[in-house]
Amino acid sequence: xxxxxxxxxxxxxxxxxxxxxxxxxxxxxxxxxxxxxxxxxxxxxxxxxxxxxxxxxxxxxxxxxxxxxxxxxxxxxxxxxxxxxxxxxxxxxxxxxxxxxxxxxxxxxxxxxxxxxxxxxxxxxxxxxxxxxxxxxxxxxxxxxxxxxxxxxxxxxxxxxxxxxxxxxxxxxxxxxxxxxxxxxxxxxxxxxxxxxxxxxxxxx
Amino acid sequence: xxxxxxxxxxxxxxxxxxxxxxxxxxxxxxxxxxxxxxxxxxxxxxxxxxxxxxxxxxxxxxxxxxxxxxxxxxxxxxxxxxxxxxxxxxxxxxxxxxxxxxxxxxxxxxxxxxxxxxxxxxxxxxxxxxxxxxxxxxxxxxxxxxxxxxxxxxxxxxxxxxxxxxxxxxxxxxxxxxxxxxxxxxxxxxxxxxxxxxxxxxxxxxxxxxxxxxxxxxxxxxxxxxxxxxxxxxxxxxxxxxxxxxxxxxxxxxxxxxxxxxxxxxxxxxxxxxxxxxxx
Numbered sequence: 001x002x003x004x005x006x007x008x009x010x011x012x013x014x015x016x017x018x019x020x021x022x023x024x025x026x027x028x029x030x031x032x033x034x035x036x037x038x039x040x041x042x043x044x045x046x047x048x049x050x051x052x053x054x055x056x057x058x059x060x061x062x063x064x065x066x067x068x069x070x071x072x073x074x075x076x077x078x079x080x081x082x083x084x085x086x087x088x089x090x091x092x093x094x095x096x097x098x099x100x101x102x103x104x105x106x107x108x109x110x111x112x113x114x115x116x117x118x119x120x121x122x123x124x125x126x127x128x129x130x131x132x133x134x135x136x137x138x139x140x141x142x143x144x145x146x147x148x149x150x151x152x153x154x155x156x157x158x159x160x161x162x163x164x165x166x167x168x169x170x171x172x173x174x175x176x177x178x179x180x181x182x183x184x185x186x187x188x189x190x191x192x193x194x195x196x197x198x199x200x201x202x203x204x205x
Numbered sequence: 206x207x208x209x210x211x212x213x214x215x216x217x218x219x220x221x222x223x224x225x226x227x228x229x230x231x232x233x234x235x236x237x238x239x240x241x242x243x244x245x246x247x248x249x250x251x252x253x254x255x256x257x258x259x260x261x262x263x264x265x266x267x268x269x270x271x272x273x274x275x276x277x278x279x280x281x282x283x284x285x286x287x288x289x290x291x292x293x294x295x296x297x298x299x300x301x302x303x304x305x306x307x308x309x310x311x312x313x314x315x316x317x318x319x320x321x322x323x324x325x326x327x328x329x330x331x332x333x334x335x336x337x338x339x340x341x342x343x344x345x346x347x348x349x350x351x352x353x354x355x356x357x358x359x360x361x362x363x364x365x366x367x368x369x370x371x372x373x374x375x376x377x378x379x380x381x382x383x384x385x386x387x388x389x390x391x392x393x394x395x396x397x398x399x400x401x402x403x404x405x406x407x408x409x410x411x412x413x414x415x416x417x418x419x420x421x422x423x424x425x426x427x428x429x430x431x432x433x434x435x436x437x438x439x440x441x442x443x444x445x446x447x448x449x450x451x452x453x454x455x456x457x458x459x460x461x462x463x464x465x466x467x468x469x470x471x472x473x474x475x476x477x478x479x480x481x482x483x484x485x
Contacts, residue, residue, distance in 0.1 A: 021396075029344055036337050036348075043333060088356055091304065093312045101305040106270040109302070113271035117455065121224045122217040125462045129470045143463065145411075149430055149456045151239045160241065167414040175415050 014194035249424035272382035278432035278445030330354035
């Protein structure tokens with residue numbers, strides 16, 4: 001019974017969600033919205049667990065001299081956002097919460113992402129070498145795509161046509177083949193889970 | 206060691222320095238970059254442009270501050286166009302750090318166009334689980350969002366009177382830096398059949414052109430270049446146009462490095478082949 005009941009729940013829920021997707025009636029909408037509430041409730045229950053885990057791990061790290069500073073910054077940031085973000089007014093422009101968000105969080109995230117440009121440049125320098133026929137095709141394609149960002153007068157118009165062809169024909173053919181493979185694989189896995197054939201998600205005890 | 210060998214083994218810090226200078230130079234000496242509008246961007250502009258006054262348009266801002274530089278200019282251009290045409294705008298974010306950015310953009314642009322929150326536009330806020338939220342909004346916006354971002358019940362907002370779900374909006378434009386575009390395609394366009402367009406980061410563009418040909422998307426705004434094209438069409442030059450200068454210089458430097466690397470590679474390979482050795 002320890003394994004059969006969860007399998008039954010998954011099977012019934014899976015079939016119910018599958019059927020409601022294709023039959024838009026009042027009862028199917030009710031099933032959908034009701035099950036959706038359940039998903040949100042489960043997600044909310046996971047949230048305190050994550051917060052507790054984060055605080056616990058970083059409070060413990062406060063005792064480690066090398067990691068003390070970073071954990072202190074994290075906990076201070078966490079508390080600052082928590083305290084300033086509790087009021088409804090804190091969501092509006094000009095509040096302390098929004099000031100911290102705009103002047104600390106946005107620049108930090110933007111900076112981290114900007115570093116990617118440096119790594120891409122270095123990787124492109126080493127990777128885009130015409131070592132073989134396939135590497136040469138990749139190199140030429142990459143150059144054509146990159147040239148579209150540079151205004152080159154009449155050459156730009158011809159280059160735009162080449163870019164359009166690359167994206168719409170070879171790129172699309174490859175992407176579609178991959179997507180169809182993924183789609184069929186996902187469908188097969190979902191059917192196996194609903195029918196109880198695939199059980200690895202339940203663990204092994 | 207000869208110069209070509211040195212180029213082959215160049216320290217990556219020199220490349221970092223060159224890229225650093227490439228993005229600093231336009232900040233000091235900015236210049237205007239001519240923009241050629243691509244058809245996939247023009248289609249979105251035309252779609253919004255042909256809408257009637259008080260028609261509804263739905264904008265999803267699904268990105269975090271990390272992609273703000275690329276996607277904020279297109280978000281602003283679209284909202285500017287919608288406000289200038291007196292369209293009703295419903296905005297949502299399915300990215301956890303999205304609300305702060307949307308609040309900042311909408312309040313600033315609304316002030317510029319003398320638009321009133323709750324009357325001319327509505328910011329629904331953020332909900333987790335994009336697929337579930339999109340499916341639920343297809344039933345009724347009030348299912349996942351009984352109240353807007355500011356806590357006002359949707360039924361009490363004039364802008365939300367007589368509008369229930371995606372069936373009441375003319376189209377959806379999703380501005381995204383992640384896989385939320387897939388959710389909008391599968392659970393939004395696929396299930397509810399509304400016209401969908403996306404604005405995405407430059408690196409994502411190759412992944413979504415297939416949906417343009419299949420008709421699942423009616424337009425794509427790809428990266429900073431797409432944003433600059435849209436700004437040019439709308440007539441509100443902003444950060445997209447400014448950033449084109451940085452993009453041109455940075456891409457030119459990368460292309461130069463690639464050409465330099467290949468010249469050095471072939472030159473050293475020929476030499477090593479003659480000596481009976483392999484290439485690097």
